[in-house]
Amino acid sequence: MSRVVLTAVIPVAAVVLAGTSCSPGGYSGPLETVTVAAVPTELNALVYVAEDRGYFQENGILFELKDYDSGAAGAAGMLSGEADIAVAAEFPIVRQVFNKMDIVNFGTIAKYENTYIIWLADSGSRTIQDLRGKRIGVTLTTISEFYLGRTLELNGMNIEQVTLVDVKAPDSEKALAEGKVDAVVTWEPWADRINRRLGDKAITRAAQSAQYAYWNLVGSRGWVNNHRGTIERIVRALGQAEKYAAGNQDEAKAIVRELMNFEETYMDAIWPHYQFTLSLEQSMVIAMDDEARWMMGNKLTEDTVMPDFAAHIYADGMKAVKPEAVNIIR
């Protein structure tokens, strides 16, 4: 049989294989260094996986992370020229837009719910309403400030009825323990650390009102306009990481855990609250509109006209890599 049958089968197989095989893309140019202003947080999981798996390098990107305390600080540092891009939630973008900064979001790399209001049980406060008139530590200008305000509103108050104390997230436990504040609004991993350390002595309530925050890659408009190819390659590398994490969740978690030096129980606890998917969604614009209205309503900005946040979104890079993840209404 053989020779005749094989000669009949091989072309068919070749056709079949040709139809099903993927041609691996590949960047053949020089490595391009991109400095990133970022908070060292598990929210950067796709970045860490891409770095660990070499996806950035495959796409000609050398990611240099520059640590900041918050996404807002990172965005501000980026806008002041300290980094090429930054990773930040949507609220700092809203604030920078109100600050007339030409900041552009070119990709959400995670949606998350990790911000909590924590106070001591022996403080006498049992509910959110009990925090009226109390000092609440929060990292100002970050989305935790908005979440605090939104939580207060949903509980019949506003931020003017509490005393806002600017506390950096890493310092929130200390501020609470030292009595500098009556409650803190903080995010993971600090919230988890406070809870583990205080146990029943702390009362913890979700601060995001069942609403995801969006963790975004941002850059100045000038940088974005001049680095469209770079953005596409960054998004492509992150898309590879997303695909890897979806299919290899434990490995992805391990990469983040080892990098961040987290415990496994912590990782298991927080992971369900995160969605590591690349997107540019209209829901984020709605959220930004909501946050902008909140800022205007609380006189946190002098502007009274709603900005067009869709104009601060660069979607071409994402569309080139994952077009189904873009549904911005313009």
Place this chain on the structure above:
Amino acid sequence: MRIRTQFIMTMLLFGVLLISISVSAILTNGRIERANEQEMIAGSIAQGASELSYLANDYVIYGESQQHERWVNRFLRFSSDVASLRPGAPEQQVLVANIQANTQRLNEVFESIVATVGSSPEGTAIPMETLQLSWSRMAVQSQGLISDAARLSQLLDDEISRLRQMNIIVIILLISMFLAYFVANYLLTQQRVLKSIANLAGGAAVIGSGNLDFRIEEKRKDEIGELSSAFNRMTADLKTVTASKSDLEREIEERIKAEDAFSLQSAIVQAINRIFRECLTCETNEELALFCLNIAEELTQARFGFVGEIGDDGFLHDIAMSKMGWEACAMEDKAGHRRAQGSFIIHGLYGRVLLDGKSLFANEPSSHPDSIGTPEKHPVIGNFLGVPMLSGGKVIGMVALANREGGFREEDVTVMEAVVPAMVEAMMRKKAEDKIAHLASFPELNPNPILEVDGSGNVLYVNPGARNTFPDLLEQGPRHPLLAGIEEIIREVDNQPLVRDTQIGDAWYEQVVARVTNSDNFRLYTRDVTARRNAMLALGESEEKYRTLFSSMGEGFALHEIVLDSAGKPVDYRFLEVNDAFEKMTGLSREKIAGKTVKDVLPGIEPLWVETYGKVALTGEPVRFENYSAPLDKWYGVYAFSPAKNRFAVLFSDITYRKKAEEDLKRMNTELEASNQELEAFSYSVSHDLRAPLRSMEGFSNALLEDYSDKLDDEGKQYLRYVKESSDMMGQLIDDLLRLSRVTRSEMNYEAVNLSGLAGNIISQLEKEEPRRKTSVIVKPNLAAYGDRNLLRLVLENLLGNAWKFSGKSGAARIELGVTERDGKKAYFVRDNGVGFDMTYADKLFKPFQRLHKPADFPGTGIGLATVRRIIRRHGGDVWAESKVGEGATFYFTLS
């Protein structure tokens, strides 16, 4: 491998492949259906999120319980849809997890809104801030859900596309596998089954035809192989119990061959018996040969043939030829018998038999390399068999046969080679008998008297010759004069016969008395020698005459015997006989040289003489030569020949005088050559030395005429012109003389010369010089001559030039070059119709400076014809002229 096993394996393999691919196709189809279902659910979720957003807004704005209930009902279906999502791929699972989480949040947000809205008394307006906040919160959630649901739908759609593509591939694979299976099955069947069956069928057919030795190839270990093996076993079994057809045929064939061989042997034996019987009864060898030929034709079924013998002359002689051959090739002899035309050269096919001494048959004789064809009217030879007749290892003849129907066979050769020796034996015996009879008949036939007597001379036998010559011999017995003194003679006869001459009356008889072998009798062979004795007497007289002639002949003659050394090389010769002229010409007396060698007589003789004569004596080839003998100081012209082995005779003459004359002539020639060279030098000197003053005379004459023309009167100018003309004439004369001189001495280069061509060129040149002249020139084409081309050109230039010149004043000038015959030789001629000349002065024509016309009428130097004659004579020819005044002239010349 067995066919059944192959079949089962093939079917199993195919079945497994088919099942695998089918299962794969079914599974893929199932996955497609499931993905389709999931996609519909995702779509329903997106729509549900949108509807829930609407219902939530409706409730927030109006705060009515039915909107709340409607939202809750829709959310239940929505949750049910979300719960029914069964994601496959990890990315889908992530999205579904997101959707599930967002659904939970959506419910939480709505519950939160319900709590806020529900806290307001029904009917009171809900504050705007609450409305905006609630709307924003619901919008964020529902948009997120819609996005996720849409993305999930997209992923599912991609999966469906991929699965469909895979399904197509599976179908293609399925078809390919089918094709491959059919091709493989066909090839396997063709290779392993059909061919084996064909092989089996072929083998069965061979065995079925009776060939029980045939074995079917058993190369396969399958059912067909087993069947082949069974066939082979069956054939082997069949062969052991029954003689195979081939065995029977072989046995019959061998039996037939044995019978044929027996018949053949019988025929051979019978033929040999018949030949030997015939040998006893036949009268002549020819009859026996013809009988043998008939036997040969009978044995081989040949239509005709011949029996021939090689004669002493080396030719083949037919001694018997079958009727057909006689009719074609024979003629009647004196006795009226048809006989062969004669002897035949040994060549052709029969020649090959005789030369090789081997039998030869050719069924296509015309294409045989030795074929020489057949004479006219010879019967066509369709096939040929020749068998040599050998005696003592020597070929003495042959039997040739032809035209056996169907051609000759090896067995014909076998038969003939068995019979021919008997033929040879019979014929040899017949010949021997004939010879004996022939020998016995010798005395009877001999006309000379032959007697046999006993030791006392009593006559025991006389032959008819004796009876005829001596009728009274028997009557007189020992007293007959022929037997006078015979007893004494007999006593002297030993092994060697004795010869004596006896005179009876005027007749003389020579008697040879010899003892009869193994007997005490003697035989007397007598012959009449009267005539011989008379002839001898006459010869004595003749010898005397010869002696006289020998002695009186003018040429010297000597007979010698060559003396050779041990190596057979001539080293000397001995004088045997010389004549008188020899003595005169050599000064050697016969007495002094008789029996002596030449080196004894002339010790200083040149070796050439001995070498030359030795060669003549040994080879027998005569020589003629001239040579000088220093010891005798004479030249001899010698003719030497060899009358007998190691002898030579010389006829010679004294040519000393002639040789001296030749040497004188040679010396004179040498002197003449030297003289000629001097003359050449002289001529050269004349041509140059005389030309110089001539050029001066001509030059100064011209100078006077040109530069002093006005100082000269007409007479002076005329004189000067005479001087110039004379100098021109003298220049021409010098040229002609030099040419004449060179003609005599130049070396001759003989070659074939086309006189017509030369004449054509000369006439053309003449016509160019006088283009207005009308002359009819006739040149016989292709006049060939053998001579020196340049000299012959000079001859024609002079003769044609003269003809042109002397016919110039004729009205219709005519010149002809042709050839005629005079005294058996070609005589070329140049004829013109010019002024001619008086034949009285013809002898002056060819002498230098002799002219028959005035220079004023016909210019010239008188050298031309002298030159012509010299050239013609150098060619060994002659030149002459015929003319009449006013009727033109004809100049003839011949060449050797």
